[in-house]
Amino acid sequence: MAGIKLENVDKIYAGGTKAVNGLNLDIRDGEFMVLVGPSGCGKSTALRMIAGLEDISGGTISIGDRVVNDLPPKDRDIAMVFQNYALYPHMTVEENLAFGLKLRKMPKAEIQKRVLEAARMLGLEQYLKRKPAALSGGQRQRVAMGRAIVREPQAFLMDEPLSNLDAKLRVSMRASLNQLHERLGVTTVYVTHDQIEAMTLGDRVCVLRDGLLQQVDTPQNLFDSPVNLFVAGFMGSPAMNFANAELVRGDGGASVAFAGYKLPVPEKIFADKPGLDGYFGKPLILGVRPSDFDEASNGNGDWARMSVKAEVTEELGSEINVIFMIDSPPVEHKDTAALAQDAGEEEDVTALPLAGDKSMWTARVNARSHVRPGDSVELAVDTNNLHFFDKESGLAIGHPANR
Amino acid sequence: MRQGKYPFIVGFLAVPVILYAVFVIGPYAQAFYIAMTNWRGITANPQFIGFENFTRLFEDEVFWQAVRHHGLLLLALPILVIAIALFFSFMLNVAGGSKGGTMTGVKGSAFYKVVFFFPQLLAVALVAVLFQSIYRPDQNGVLNGFLALVGIEPVGWLTNPNLALWSIIGVMVWQAVGFYVVLFSAGMSSIPRDVYEAAALDGAGRFRLFFSITLPLLWDTLQVAWVYLGIAAFDAFAIVQVLSVDRGGPDGSTTVLPLEIWRNAFTYSKFGYASAMGVALFFLTLTFAVLTLRVTRRERIEF
Numbered sequence: 001m002a003g004i005k006l007e008n009v010d011k012i013y014a015g016g017t018k019a020v021n022g023l024n025l026d027i028r029d030g031e032f033m034v035l036v037g038p039s040g041c042g043k044s045t046a047l048r049m050i051a052g053l054e055d056i057s058g059g060t061i062s063i064g065d066r067v068v069n070d071l072p073p074k075d076r077d078i079a080m081v082f083q084n085y086a087l088y089p090h091m092t093v094e095e096n097l098a099f100g101l102k103l104r105k106m107p108k109a110e111i112q113k114r115v116l117e118a119a120r121m122l123g124l125e126q127y128l129k130r131k132p133a134a135l136s137g138g139q140r141q142r143v144a145m146g147r148a149i150v151r152e153p154q155a156f157l158m159d160e161p162l163s164n165l166d167a168k169l170r171v172s173m174r175a176s177l178n179q180l181h182e183r184l185g186v187t188t189v190y191v192t193h194d195q196i197e198a199m200t201l202g203d204r205v206c207v208l209r210d211g212l213l214q215q216v217d218t219p220q221n222l223f224d225s226p227v228n229l230f231v232a233g234f235m236g237s238p239a240m241n242f243a244n245a246e247l248v249r250g251d252g253g254a255s256v257a258f259a260g261y262k263l264p265v266p267e268k269i270f271a272d273k274p275g276l277d278g279y280f281g282k283p284l285i286l287g288v289r290p291s292d293f294d295e296a297s298n299g300n301g302d303w304a305r306m307s308v309k310a311e312v313t314e315e316l317g318s319e320i321n322v323i324f325m326i327d328s329p330p331v332e333h334k335d336t337a338a339l340a341q342d343a344g345e346e347e348d349v350t351a352l353p354l355a356g357d358k359s360m361w362t363a364r365v366n367a368r369s370h371v372r373p374g375d376s377v378e379l380a381v382d383t384n385n386l387h388f389f390d391k392e393s394g395l396a397i398g399h400p401a402n403r
Numbered sequence: 404m405r406q407g408k409y410p411f412i413v414g415f416l417a418v419p420v421i422l423y424a425v426f427v428i429g430p431y432a433q434a435f436y437i438a439m440t441n442w443r444g445i446t447a448n449p450q451f452i453g454f455e456n457f458t459r460l461f462e463d464e465v466f467w468q469a470v471r472h473h474g475l476l477l478l479a480l481p482i483l484v485i486a487i488a489l490f491f492s493f494m495l496n497v498a499g500g501s502k503g504g505t506m507t508g509v510k511g512s513a514f515y516k517v518v519f520f521f522p523q524l525l526a527v528a529l530v531a532v533l534f535q536s537i538y539r540p541d542q543n544g545v546l547n548g549f550l551a552l553v554g555i556e557p558v559g560w561l562t563n564p565n566l567a568l569w570s571i572i573g574v575m576v577w578q579a580v581g582f583y584v585v586l587f588s589a590g591m592s593s594i595p596r597d598v599y600e601a602a603a604l605d606g607a608g609r610f611r612l613f614f615s616i617t618l619p620l621l622w623d624t625l626q627v628a629w630v631y632l633g634i635a636a637f638d639a640f641a642i643v644q645v646l647s648v649d650r651g652g653p654d655g656s657t658t659v660l661p662l663e664i665w666r667n668a669f670t671y672s673k674f675g676y677a678s679a680m681g682v683a684l685f686f687l688t689l690t691f692a693v694l695t696l697r698v699t700r701r702e703r704i705e706f
Binding site: 051052053072073074078079080082083084085086087088089090099100103104147151 | 595
C-alpha cells in the first residue's frame with residue numbers, strides 16, 4: 001500500500017482545452033479520497049492520469065515513493081474499477097478474476113486461492129462459472145470489484161463505479177464499499193458526480209471545478225464550512241439557499257437584512273469569521289442550509305423567526321421540504337451559474353422562469369409538521385450556522401483558506 | 404392489425420420470393436435436369452441419359468484437378484487473408500494505445516487504410532491485366548526486374564506449373580485484404596475501450612491484448628470473413644480466366660470448376676456435361692457452408 005501524491009498536475013488536450021489545472025493533492029496511505037464535481041470538471045481525467053491511461057501534460061504524480069509519470073499502466077501496481085464494469089465478455093467470472101494474476105505469472109495454486117477468497121468476500125462463489133452476460137448489474141459490479149481486489153494493488157482507482165446501478169442497489173453497494181475499504185484498508189481514489197456518494201464514502205473529499213481544485217476536506221467540514229459559493233451550493237441536498245443581503249448594525253446587535261427579512265447575527269459568528277465585521281453596510285451573499293430551518297413550534301427557543309408562505313411541499317416521509325419564495329432576485333454569480341448549468345445538464349431541465357424576480361428557497365422541517373402548499377408557516381432559523389460570501393469573489397468570508 | 408396481417412406480410416414477401424424462384428431456383432432445377440441429358444444446346448428435345456454425365460465426370464482427371472485446386476484455395480485464401488487483415492487492422496486501430504479517450508492505431512493509420520482498401524476498388528479484369536505485367540516471365544516483368552537486379556534468373560511466375568496457382572492466390576490475397584481490414588476495423592471499434600484499458604491495467608502488452616481480448620471478441624466477424632472467403636475460393640473464375648496462361652494453364656495447373664463449366668458449355672457445347680459439373684460445385688459449396696457454420700458455432704458474446 002502507498003499514498004498517492006499529485007504535484008501541479010496539468011492536463012492539456014490537443015486544441016488547448018485545460019482539463020486539469022495545477023492540481024495538488026496528497027492522498028494518504030489507506031485513505032478513501034473522493035473526487036467530486038460536476039461533469040467536465042476534470043475528475044475522471046485526473047483519475048485516468050493516475051492510472052496511466054492519459055498522458056500527463058505537466059507536473060508529477062507519485063505512487064508511494066516512485067514518480068510514475070512515464071510508467072505504463074501495468075507497472076504502476078494499481079487496479080481500476082470502471083463505470084461500465086469493463087469485464088472481459090468472453091471469459092467466465094473466474095477467468096475474469098484470474099486474468100491479471102495469470103499475466104503476472106503467479107503460480108496456479110495462489111491464483112486459485114486469491115480468486116476464491118475474493119469471490120467469498122463479494123458473495124460471488126456460485127457465479128464463478130458464468131459469463132458476465134448472465135449476471136445482473138450489481139453482480140457485474142462486484143466482479144469488477146473482485147478483479148481489483150485479487151490483484152492486491154497499492155491503490156484502487158474507481159471511476160463512478162455505482163452510477164450504472166439502480167438507486168436501491170447503489171445504496172447497498174455504497175455500504176459494502178465502505179465495509180470493504182474498512183477491511184482491506186487500501187488507498188482508494190473514487191470519482192463521482194454524486195455528492196451523497198462523496199459525503200458517505202470519503203474519508204476526505206476533493207471538490208473540483210473546471211479542472212481547478214476548490215476544496216479538500218472531510219465531508220463534515222465541507223458541509224459546515226464551504227470555501228466558496230460553488231462548494232456551498234454543490235455539497236448538500238437540497239442545495240444551500242442564497243440571497244443578496246446586507247449586514248446592518250441595529251440596537252440589539254448585528255443583523256443581516258435580505259428580501260424584507262432581518263435575522264440577528266450572533267457575536268459568535270463574528271469571532272469565527274474574522275473579517276466579517278468589515279462588511280457592515282456592504283452587500284454580500286447570505287447562505288442558509290435547508291437543514292438549518294425548522295418549524296417555529298419545533299425549533300429551539302433562541303432561533304430567529306421567519307414567516308413565509310409555502311408554495312410547494314415535498315413530503316419525504318422522515319421530513320418535509322418546504323419550498324417558498326423570497327422577495328429578492330436570484331443570486332447571480334459565476335459560481336451559482338455553474339451549479340445551475342450542471343443541474344440542468346443532469347436532469348434536463350432549466351429553472352422555470354415563473355419565479356420572476358423572486359428566488360426559491362427550501363426549508364427542511366420535521367415530518368410531524370402538517371404544512372400544506374399555500375399555508376403560512378412560521379419558520380425558525382439556526383442563526384449560528386449562517387454562511388456569508390463575498391459578492392465579487394464568491395469566497396466564504398472568514399474561511400481559514402481565504403484569510 | 405390482426406386483420407391485415409397476412410396480406411401485409413405476403414405483400415412484402417411476394418416480390419423477393421418470386422424473383423428468387425424465377426432467377427435462382429428455376430435455373431438450378433433446370434441445371435439438375437440438363438445434367439441428366441446429353442443436350443448440346445441445339446435440339447429442342449434433349450435425350451435423357453440418366454447419371455452417365457456424372458460417371459464420366461468422376462473419371463475426368465481435369466475435374467479432379469480443379470477440385471484439388473479448390474481445396475488448396477479453400478485452405479490458403481482464408482488463412483492468408485484473415486491473418487494479414489487481422490494484423491493490419493490491429494495495427495491500424497488498437498496498437499497505438501489509448502489516446503485522448505479512444506484507442507488509436509500506429510502513426511499514419513488513416514493513410515494506410517486508404518492504401519489497403521484501394522485494390523478492392525479495381526475491377527478483377529484490371530487487376531489481372533496489371534499482374535500480367537508484374538508477373539511477366541522475362542526481365543521486363545516488375546518482379547523479375549527486381550530479381551535481375553540481385554542477379555536471380557527470371558522466374559516463370561505464371562508459366563511454371565508448380566508456381567502458377569500460388570501466383571494467382573497471391574493476387575487474390577492482395578485484392579481481398581483491403582476489404583477484410585475494413586471489416587475487422589469495424590468489428591474492433593465495437594469492442595469497448597474500457598475492456599482494452601482494463602486489460603492494460605491488468606498487465607497485458609500488445610501481444611496479449613491481441614490474443615486474449617481482440618481475437619476472441621472478434622470471433623463473429625472472423626466467422627463471417629471465413630464464409631465469404633470460402634465462397635470466393637469456390638469461384639476465382641474471372642481472375643483465372645484473364646490472368647492465367649491458356650485459361651487455367653499451363654497444362655490445367657490453375658484451372659477451377661467455374662472455368663471448366665464455362666469451357667465445356669460455351670467452347671465444347673457440352674451443356675449436359677457442364678451442368679453435371681455445376682451440380683457437383685453446388686454440392687461442394689453447400690457442404691462447405693454447412694460445415695463452417697457447424698464447426699464455428701459458439702455462444703454469442705454480449706458486451
